[in-house]
Amino acid sequence: MMDYPLLIRSMLERGRLVAADQEIVSRDFHGVMRYTMREMYARVCQLAHALDRLGVKPHEHIGSFAWNNHRHLELYFAVPCSQRVLHTINIRLFTEQLVYIINHAEDRLIFIDEDLLPVMEGIADRLPLVERFVVMTDAPELPATTLKNALLYEDLIRSEKTEYAFPDFDEWTTAILGYTSATTGMPKGVEYSHRGLFLHCMMALVGELGVRESDVSMPIVPMFHVNAWGRPLADTWIGAKQVYPGSRPTAKDFCELIDRERVTYSAGVPTVWMGILQHLKANPGVYDVSSVRCLLSGGSALPQSLVEVYEKELGIPMYQGYGQTETTPITFISYPKKKHQNLQGAERYRIRAKTGHIVPGLEMRLLDPDGKPVPYDGKSMGELLLRGPWVLRSYYKDPEKTRDAFSDGWFRTGDIATMDDEGYLQVVDRTRDLIKSGGEWISSVDLENVIMGHPDVLEAAVIAVPHERWQERPIVCVVLRPEASDKVSKDDILKYFEGRVAKWWIPDDVIFVTEIPKTSVGKFSKKTLREQYQSGVL
Amino acid sequence: MMDYPLLIRSMLERGRLVAADQEIVSRDFHGVMRYTMREMYARVCQLAHALDRLGVKPHEHIGSFAWNNHRHLELYFAVPCSQRVLHTINIRLFTEQLVYIINHAEDRLIFIDEDLLPVMEGIADRLPLVERFVVMTDAPELPATTLKNALLYEDLIRSEKTEYAFPDFDEWTTAILGYTSATTGMPKGVEYSHRGLFLHCMMALVGELGVRESDVSMPIVPMFHVNAWGRPLADTWIGAKQVYPGSRPTAKDFCELIDRERVTYSAGVPTVWMGILQHLKANPGVYDVSSVRCLLSGGSALPQSLVEVYEKELGIPMYQGYGQTETTPITFISYPKKKHQNLQGAERYRIRAKTGHIVPGLEMRLLDPDGKPVPYDGKSMGELLLRGPWVLRSYYKDPEKTRDAFSDGWFRTGDIATMDDEGYLQVVDRTRDLIKSGGEWISSVDLENVIMGHPDVLEAAVIAVPHERWQERPIVCVVLRPEASDKVSKDDILKYFEGRVAKWWIPDDVIFVTEIPKTSVGKFSKKTLREQYQSGVL
The missing domain is CATH 3.40.50.12780 (ANL, N-terminal domain)
Known part of the structure; x- marks a missing residue:
């Protein structure tokens, strides 16, 4: 050729x-x-x-x-x-x-x-x-x-x-x-x-x-x-x-453009979709968003509850894309298989909130800390490594950071994930955001996804704090909806986890905050949260 | 990367x-x-x-x-x-x-x-x-x-x-x-x-x-x-x-597989679609072909009448792909733009029977015999040249044929085409199948598309025969439907062209044949026809 x-x-x-x-x-x-x-x-x-x-x-x-x-x-x-x-x-x-x-x-x-x-x-x-x-x-x-x-x-x-x-x-x-x-x-x-x-x-x-x-x-x-x-x-x-x-x-600008230009497709981070949702709910009947055929969400984990509310209340299907600056960025997209398309209830949204299938053109590995492949059983966690034509070769003028980022020609994403037998990847956490409790891992992302489903919770982030006995334990920082700020207690939040996660995963404390700090591109900045709250050893 | x-x-x-x-x-x-x-x-x-x-x-x-x-x-x-x-x-x-x-x-x-x-x-x-x-x-x-x-x-x-x-x-x-x-x-x-x-x-x-x-x-x-x-x-x-x-x-096998396996997508040459259509018509109600969401036709020009009958009678949209052995093969696909999707009547099928838009990744030129680009006005004819990552570099162990097939790094397809201002290419003919009549070009493909719309015509091919005054003139070889074989005359065929093409394009003669010879991959073999009929100078 x-x-x-x-x-x-x-x-x-x-x-x-x-x-x-x-x-x-x-x-x-x-x-x-x-x-x-x-x-x-x-x-x-x-x-x-x-x-x-x-x-x-x-x-x-x-x-x-x-x-x-x-x-x-x-x-x-x-x-x-x-x-x-x-x-x-x-x-x-x-x-x-x-x-x-x-x-x-x-x-x-x-x-x-x-x-x-x-x-x-x-x-x-x-x-x-x-x-x-x-x-x-x-x-x-x-x-x-x-x-x-x-x-x-x-x-x-x-x-x-x-x-x-x-x-x-x-x-x-x-x-x-x-x-x-x-x-x-x-x-x-x-x-x-x-x-x-x-x-x-x-x-x-x-x-x-x-x-x-x-x-x-x-x-x-x-x-x-x-x-x-x-x-x-x-x-x-x-x-x-x-x-x-x-x-x-602003959310208002997005809604106006969708309405007037008959937007069918858009891509953005979850916080943008949350803002648009709030604006639409606060202004019922003002905007026609029926032209939208799909929204792609990425940048940080997409809460299943958000997928659900977009489809049920707005009739808009939302899907998750996953990637990194180092990967141009898209590497995985969650799209239901034919056999999943008629699923009802929670299962329907669970699939779409998964990290997704690897996109055509890339190659992946999931390795345990010893560098051995983990089984694709939907449970075993490993670090995600990637190869492919749109994965970086090296950091620009930065040989030291380049050295740390690669293993045997593969890019180390720093994300911990599982892979099920349907080929769906689920990113569990960033290596550094995992909570190491008593020799086991707790996923901060899983805990966040659970508590974001609480009707009075607007945003939430889970971080690890040092613990004398267990090494680390999770605490959850919660932003309540304005109208709920007086009526929700710490106990209400903690009770919500019961039955939804293993008992030993339930956070040790709840901190109510007015806002989750964000990075420059709208992701939750756990680094900032850790700096604020990690000093208090439990 | x-x-x-x-x-x-x-x-x-x-x-x-x-x-x-x-x-x-x-x-x-x-x-x-x-x-x-x-x-x-x-x-x-x-x-x-x-x-x-x-x-x-x-x-x-x-x-x-x-x-x-x-x-x-x-x-x-x-x-x-x-x-x-x-x-x-x-x-x-x-x-x-x-x-x-x-x-x-x-x-x-x-x-x-x-x-x-x-x-x-x-x-x-x-x-x-x-x-x-x-x-x-x-x-x-x-x-x-x-x-x-x-x-x-x-x-x-x-x-x-x-x-x-x-x-x-x-x-x-x-x-x-x-x-x-x-x-x-x-x-x-x-x-x-x-x-x-x-x-x-x-x-x-x-x-x-x-x-x-x-x-x-x-x-x-x-x-x-x-x-x-x-x-x-x-x-x-x-x-x-x-x-x-x-x-x-056989057509029966295809129909059975479509029905039983719920086929949604298929690709083949026009003669296959004609065969399937005949089999479906001969066996009404036997096959359920409602699962098909699209058919891609290629290999030779797709008659507009076939697109029309598939959509009207079977509810199946058919599109045209174009390409060659030398191009892996796909280079153009006819898909209607958003603004064309609600077209009705002949316009609707005219778009889909076009050769199509160049596919993402390739680059094209249309050159006149002097090697100058022709205007993209839907009328000016030029030879189609292609470049791209799935276009051949050379013929295998054949430097001589390679030399003839390229011009300035571009692959010469040997096809004559026009390009309109909507970006739709229309292949008019093979260079060697064009009829050179009195210093002007007549498209054998255009004539074939017209006569294939005649209700009694099953297949037709137009070839050039030498002519003393005009250099070449078109004749048309026609296969009639079995039930029409007695009642259609040469004059009926020639009259059908009137008003549908320029008067000087109308073929000089009609030859009724029982079959149009095909190449090994089911295309009309004009070479064989020419060998049979070209000897008779008009």
């Missing part, structure tokens, strides 16, 4: 060819704008010419500091297709982390959304390598800014040609550079190659959960976080209508 | 992992057998061990001479996953072609279905390189045969271990070797790499026409012809139930 490189260009060119009139909708700083795939293609070409004019060399790193919007989409194509590297900077990182990754990535040019200027202005004097900033706004003139060499995006591209001869090059070339959200230590860089993204995005088009031309796709998962799970690339490839929720989107 | 090779092993391993209990049904020589993916996997491992025991070296060629059945499926995995090459010999080739390709491929071992023994026995003394034959049968003992060193398949694998450590190797390694069906000259060899098949089969899982776990897939297109369009590999990968129609299947 031909030595034809697997490049992102292929996705862009096909999208333009088969779906030139397809709409792309972007909730912009000053309203909702819409244009066609044909116009997007023309602007991508203009941007690529502009990068040439600025003298950006092949393989140089260009930062994006932006929300999910149409200009960010243009960067997703123009930068890698012209053989540069797009560093999608996570706008929610803390200042120290931002300074670290921008310098570590050696970004020389950064594209920045208008409303994020203050963040960048605050750290610009600590970014000696950055030579220029391009401000993305609908405003006709450059906003006042202290950033040096600032240009207006629209000025930059306006006069350029609307066709560009995107070159052929090696498929192993890096297209996008992303950093982990750093639940421990400083963020680690992961280089996504054209080949890896091509294969990942084709996989993301497979089956019932793959986006189709007939879909209206709204990627909620940020474009600054793991390639927005590949959606902007894959949606363009297949020619679907795309809806970008833009700057600082 | 990891340097992880794209290998067929990945499909097999995932299928076993996520769908071990899934059924595989094979219409065998002595009835219908069924087993699970788990059992298939075990036998694939046994077969790989047996090949080791026989001393077959890496990269050696192993021939299969077989129908679509479970043992052929085992060969599809065991041979390439253990780094040998499966040469899928087209059982319908003529004797001279068979001798040529088996010697050209240098097959040393051939696996052969019991009922095909006589064919092979007739040519065995002209195959000096073949050392051994393995006979595939349900019979407990080796049938009487003159073949030297004949073994029984079941004896060969019986005592082997049911696990095999399939190795890692280069993804560019050849997995399957196939030959064209040779509408002109001797068949040409095409080497399908693991990488090419991996990418092609993932593409074949994309979208509405991709097979899903919930499907029951019956590949009618032969496994000895272009990898059965990738279905056995892709169906295993996704974990669908598979139904193999076995030896010498």
Whole structure:
């Protein structure tokens, strides 16, 4: 077969060819704008010419500091297709982390959304390598800014040609550079190659959960976080209508976009779905969400109770995807088999809340602490190791962390899981979040899933605290629904576990909190909780 | 990203992992057998061990001479996953072609279905390189045969271990070797790499026409012809139930299997669908075909009238796939866009009878005879050129034919097509089947599609005959329905074209024949027709 490189260009060119009139909708700083795939293609070409004019060399790193919007989409194509590297900077990182990754990535040019200027202005004097900033706004003139060499995006591209001869090059070339959200230590860089993204995005088009031309796709998962799970690339490839929720989107914005644009497909983290659910419940009859055919949830474990309430109360099927920054990200998806599709009651939702089947293209192992494969009996726990064309080879400029992350050519996910005889993986916990009690493991995720089913509980996180006799014991931090805050006691919470988990798994204490701290991408930050509560030895 | 090779092993391993209990049904020589993916996997491992025991070296060629059945499926995995090459010999080739390709491929071992023994026995003394034959049968003992060193398949694998450590190797390694069906000259060899098949089969899982776990897939297109369009590999990968129609299947066999196994998806050539339609009409109420959710038709142009009758009379949507032996094969698929889905009347079927949209992963050009791109206006004709990861690099051991088939790194399909502004390709004709009349082109395919809509016409083929003034003129060869054979005249046929095509396109003559000659894979053999009728200069 031909030595034809697997490049992102292929996705862009096909999208333009088969779906030139397809709409792309972007909730912009000053309203909702819409244009066609044909116009997007023309602007991508203009941007690529502009990068040439600025003298950006092949393989140089260009930062994006932006929300999910149409200009960010243009960067997703123009930068890698012209053989540069797009560093999608996570706008929610803390200042120290931002300074670290921008310098570590050696970004020389950064594209920045208008409303994020203050963040960048605050750290610009600590970014000696950055030579220029391009401000993305609908405003006709450059906003006042202290950033040096600032240009207006629209000025930059306006006069350029609307066709560009995107070159052929090696498929192993890096297209996008992303950093982990750093639940421990400083963020680690992961280089996504054209080949890896091509294969990942084709996989993301497979089956019932793959986006189709007939879909209206709204990627909620940020474009600054793991390639927005590949959606902007894959949606363009297949020619679907795309809806970008833009700057600082709220649950209200999501609901309005779903209603008005007739969104059929979306992907995001569980906390987003919880927020949307609350907003819909607080505003009954206001939004029509009947267009949605499926929601994909990932980033942290999907509570079975959430799957259930979405289907029963909204008629919307929700499925779980699983993956990591290191895996582009998708590695498992929970989709019921044919024989499961008519299941009723709890069994129905249990399947969908599982971590899922390994996606086509990857290979897995579950190993016990001695490195031996565990049986696939649905009970035996082992660490999940992965191989595949969209699994990282090494961390960017970080040989030490790379060494720890691999074993015999396999990537160690750090997640503990079981595998049943139907091929469904169930991630039990992060290695570091497992509670080691009396020589046995307790899954914090299992306990959280149970207590999130309590009608008065809004959010909950389980952490280990040191224990003199048992080494560690679980405690549960609980956020109650506002209307229930007076009437639920610690005992009520603990009683709820009875009969639902083994007796020795029941947490030793309950701490009521007003909020579970989150990481920059909306996951529960157990690190922060541990720092707050772990000092009290039980 | 990891340097992880794209290998067929990945499909097999995932299928076993996520769908071990899934059924595989094979219409065998002595009835219908069924087993699970788990059992298939075990036998694939046994077969790989047996090949080791026989001393077959890496990269050696192993021939299969077989129908679509479970043992052929085992060969599809065991041979390439253990780094040998499966040469899928087209059982319908003529004797001279068979001798040529088996010697050209240098097959040393051939696996052969019991009922095909006589064919092979007739040519065995002209195959000096073949050392051994393995006979595939349900019979407990080796049938009487003159073949030297004949073994029984079941004896060969019986005592082997049911696990095999399939190795890692280069993804560019050849997995399957196939030959064209040779509408002109001797068949040409095409080497399908693991990488090419991996990418092609993932593409074949994309979208509405991709097979899903919930499907029951019956590949009618032969496994000895272009990898059965990738279905056995892709169906295993996704974990669908598979139904193999076995030896010498008739329309009755297909209808029975659809009914009994609840087939949802199938792929084959138009002549097969015509045969099934006739059988269903002749036996009203006998078969329940309501399980079918889609049929994919390819190999030759799909008449719009057939799409229409399948949907209106059987409630079955039929779509067109397009491709070639040289392209693994699928390159275009006709699927209506969202905006086309509620079209009514002829427009509805017109879209589905188009050649289609280019599939994700490939790149195309339409060039005029001077090598200039033609406009995508739905009218301008150009030769279709293709590039992509599952397009051939060269013909096997045939530098001369390779040279003619490529232009500037692009594969010249030899097909003339138009492209409209919705991205739908329409193949107008083969370069050699176009009729050059007075300096203009007439499409034989367009004329055939028109006349196939005539209620009394069963089959029709249009060929060019030399003409003194116009250089070439079309004549049409027509097979009438048996019940209409007395009442339709040449004039009736010619009148039917009036108003449906330009006046100067109307054929100069009609020849009534009892059958349109077919190639070994069921396509109309215009070469044979031309030999019969072209001598008469008009």
